[in-house]
Every structure is written in C-alpha cells, then in structure tokens.
Amino acid sequence: MSDKKRLFKSAAAGAVCGLLASVALMCAAAMVLLKLGLLGNSALDLMLTVILGLGAAAGGFVAAKLNRGAGLIAGAITGAVMLTALTLISLLNGQAEFSALFLFKLLACVLGGCGGGLLAVREKKRIRL
Secondary structure, three states: OOHHHHHHHHHHHHHHHHHHHHHHHHHHHHHHHHHHOOOOHHHHHHHHHHHHHHHHHHHHHHHHHHHOOOHHHHHHHHHHHHHHHHHHHHHHHOOOOOOHHHHHHHHHHHHHHHHHHHHHHHOOOOOOO
16 A cells, blocks of 8 residues: 555544544533533633644544554644544534634644654554554
8 A cells, every 4th residue: 555545544544533532522521511610712612622632632643553654744634634524514514613713723633633643653552453
C-alpha cells in the first residue's frame, strides 16, 4: 500500500476515534455540569473547544500508531478531518457560524492532533490491524 493511501486511511480512522472520544468527554462534562449548575456561554464554548482539542489528540494518537510514523502530519490531517466533519454537520443543521471561535476550534483540532501524533511516535509499541 502506498504511503499516502495509508496516511489518509489512518487519518480517517483517527478522526472517527477522535470524534468518539470527544463525544465521550462531552458526556462526562455534561454529567459534571448537571452537578455544578449552568455555565455562561463563553465558558461553555471554551470548555467545548478544549474537549474538541483533547478528542483530536486522541485521534492523532490513533492515526500515528496506525500509520506507523509521520505523527505530526497524521495528527494534523486527523484534526482537519474532524473539524471538517463537524462543520459539515453544523452546515446541514443550519447552525454553522464562522467567527473567531471557529479559528480557535481549528487551532485546537490541528494542534491537538499534532500533539497526539507526536506522543504516539515517541512511544515504542505499535498497533496492528
């Protein structure tokens, strides 16, 4: 299999894992919010952006492990694919807003994916499919 094909296949798998990790983290955050009470919109947006970045880090980790290297590139592509999927879903629902918050989400996804990819490359064990 060519290197580019393996890179994009691992990035797609990493994006799915990252989105699932983000959903799990958002469920945990919802449970915490039920106990603590409501937050303001700005605090909620910040919390969701951080959760999205952590999910991208998990996805970048998986993508770099599956790709067996190129952690920075695999993580960045994974974060970009995650944000593209979320933006398309928001556009289909008619709830998409392109503002400064979108740029922060873009940075969180790409940098989180890069960080997860770098952590995966530094670790010695490999995942086999």
